[in-house]
Amino acid sequence: MSVNQTTTQAPAPPGEAPDRPVRESHARNWRGGGWGFVVKLVLMALINAFGLLVIYSAFRVENWFILVGMVVIVAAADWIYFSKRTIPLKYLLPGLVFLFTFQIFIFAYTAYIAFTNYGTGHAGTQEQAVEAALIQGERRVDSSPSYPLTVVQQLGVLGFAINDEGTVRVGSEEQPLQDAGEVSGGGAPSEVQGWEVVSRNELLSDPALQQQVVDLRVPVSDDPNEGSLRTRDAVTAAVYLSTMVWDEQAQTITDTTTGTVYHATDHGSFVADDGSALPAGWAVNVGFENFTRLFTDPELAEPIFIVGGWTIVWSVLSVVIPFALGLVIALIYNDARVKGRKWMRVVFILPYAFPAFMSALVFKGMFNAEFGVINDIFFGGANINWLGDPTLARIAVVWVNVWLSYPYWLLVCTGALQAIPQDALEAAEIDGAGKFRRFRSIIFPLLLVSTAPLAISSFAVAFNNFTVIYMFNNGGPAIPGAPFALGYTDILISAIYDISGVSGGRADYGLASALSIIAFLFVGIIAFFSFRQTRKLEEFQ
Template sequence: MSVHQQTGEAAPPEEERPDKRPRDAHARRWNGRGWGFIVKLVVMMIVNAAGLAAIISALRVESWVILAVLVVLLVAADVVYFWKRAMPLKYLLPGLVFLFAFQIFIFGYTAYIAFTNYGTGHNVTQDQAVEAALIQGERRVEGSPTYPLAVVERGLGEIGFAINDGGEVLVGSELEPLSDTGVTVAAGAPTEVPGWTLVDRSRLLSDQDLQQTVVDLRVPVSDDPNDGAIRSRDGSSGAVYQSTLVWDEQAQTITDTTTGTVYEATHEGSFVAADGSSLPTGWYVNVGLDNFLELFTDPRLLEALSIVFVWTLVFATLSVVLPFGLGLLFALIYNDPRVRGRRVLRAIFILPYAFPMFMSALVYRGMFNAEFGIINDLFFFGADINWLGDPWLAKIALLWLNVWLSYPYWLLVCTGALQSIPSDAIEAAEIDGAGKVRRFRSIIFPLLLVSTAPLAISSFAVGFNNLPLVYLFNEGGPSIPGAPYALGSTDILITAIYSISGVSGGAADFGLASALAIVVFVLVGIIAAIAFRQTRRLEEFQ
């Protein structure tokens, strides 16, 4: 009984009681909410710091589209995670960002490249192509004075030159022409440059990478590329270098002052002279549907891609049918309770699935070698069978490898599917007099397809785009005679895209490769849509 009850006095209002409840409630709110807010604040500080760094980088390289996307995403993140009413978006935003970064952006950028001539000799902007051309024809200006020079740096490793031009200190970098610092020096190299740090001479002499950077560095004299640039061979003195080529921006021409040859800019992104000669460096431009038209109108390319396309369909189909059939066969055998040691045998047959795919491809590549491969020595009595050099034998060997790698997956899937089939239906069919073949054809197999058909469709898509297996086994060889690119008889469309892109070596044509990638995407999408539509009929069987 409380004191107020004993004295008969009325208890004071709840808010006037001198207890510790408000303080305790405040502590509970802080412990339940405050620490979480601090963690969120720290995480968002990191996100904002990384976002601002990316925005600054995009701003420096003048990538306006990426800059706009980064700004929108950063603002959206701040609004979502600091606005109380945006609770659902707190969980959706990370997934949407990853979806945009790894799916939508990649597809959109691939589509953009497909409408350009981006590739070897056309992988820069026109301004960069002009600069590269002028650099290639660069020579030291006769009578140019030698300027005392100091190597300077700032920010994240940005290297520049500071020169003594008659007592005035000028500084610049690869991206910024020389500008006056307002500092004067009596003689020798500059010793003080506002906003920059002088690179110590001992560091320059000991760092070979820095030495190469200094030798390659060009600091423009002005915004006009024809005025030349300051270059240094020793890091302590510099001179003005000018190109024998002169750029006329209004006329869109580059003139070789030594020969008088005039190179005009064309719509194909090249500088071409009247005699048909051209400068080696071009730039990327929009070419419309030219890449798509080339895929279907260039006779040599069309013939080679037709061979690749037919083999791709065959390979993708057999990559599902053969492993599925073998896996189903083993599943039926080892699902029979009369077989002893089923678990051990299943584990043995699943071993290829646990072995890394790239190792299997390399091992089988050696096993099928015509000279010292174990396949010829053990199974064909040492016969000289050129498995990897003959188009048909190479395809058989590749299919064998794919079956060896894939059937354990289907063994697992079919085993699970068989064990999930209701025994009532099988027993009812057996009572009605249906034999084993009839039970399998009418009951087991249709019920099996209900659960395995979607997996078969996804496996078909994997086979359609199985670049690692084909490339590691024999790099798509043997080559197709007369093919304009390094295309082979066992190449599938995805490896053809890889070869045309030039990533594996040779001339690159990213525009044509991107166009072919769009075509493959559409083909796989159409085939998958038709297949999924057909699988709906299996649901009626249940």
């Protein structure tokens, strides 16, 4: 038989078992492809279930951006993982989804917030602002009877069920009162169809639940001007009516006690003719107002200019000084004549092993004017206000950051020095070049080739080094007259934190987002031009 010929095995006659090789091949195909397909079905079922949950939630709150985005992601995942023509995308899709979710979406959402007045007093919709205004003016209706009350719940949502002259009426905060059958006698309903009765013992044993019941307001009808049902003792309820009257067509809220009329404005507030405004507003698009405020508002522009200028100085010093110090130490202990240089390197690298926030807190105590060891040991017990003086506070925080970051440059420069070709240095020495000449013409340029990209990234890290600034002095001392809690050692990232109101006080997320966009663009532009300049260094090799 020729070697190029192949043999085929005839199928087994009817009634006989097939040959073993065919049977084993089928078993392998079933075990490999079958179980793999089942696992894929389970994973895709979980992904689709999660996607449908997000889609439903986005639809309920009318967030069309997330709804459309999730529909596209789920549809793309189903098409890619159940198609045989999209094998490369099966590996690319997870990374693309994470890129979209954690990078593109966050940046796009931040940019969207930057063009709104979203913040304290403007955190919701106009409907929520109207509801808040009506609630603030609520008073019990004098003619309202006391209805026998039963506290009920449905799928974790609390509600009220009352006996209204023999008719059971039930509702929740989102669902106005509606009829739910009849009850005999004059007591509270003992059971309500579709609702679970909250027992008296359960109410008495749970203070948090009691507070929820007291805070609960059940609208009497779809018209907010007809008031809501409230209770003080979870036994009886009464109708409370607001002194504020909302006119949807005229877009006004009228205070019936004073006659003051508040008009809805384009800036998301209810403002009266005398200039007074209701505390509750809503978020609206304000265009470039947040960006222009940063440069035109006198109360805000000066503190932001101080913070922005210090941010640049801080970022440059946080790279140049640690780099220079790390390079000097690396040059010293790269010399083979130094005894015990390996152990000394370990000692100098120790600050790199300490958590940054702990080191900042320790130095904060050391720089304390009254009992800090810096004044006691190095300045003879002088009362130097390191944390209260703007200039001294900046010097102190730069020192702390140098102590934390120079070990990184020690490691980088040590590795870069050891990678420099020794034959080039020997040739320069033979030609008569001294140590300074060899360092200036050979060592330093070659060092910059490998360290320049790291310096650029370190500049970006220092530009956003929130931990040291916040933990050491919380950005202080304060800038007099600043509209937010801004200080002389604040950098843009900590200023954004203060403006966003996370640490307390008034929040202005729109302004904080606008400042975030500016900081991002600034770092991006610096990095772009810096990386272009580093290409010139590569020509040296």
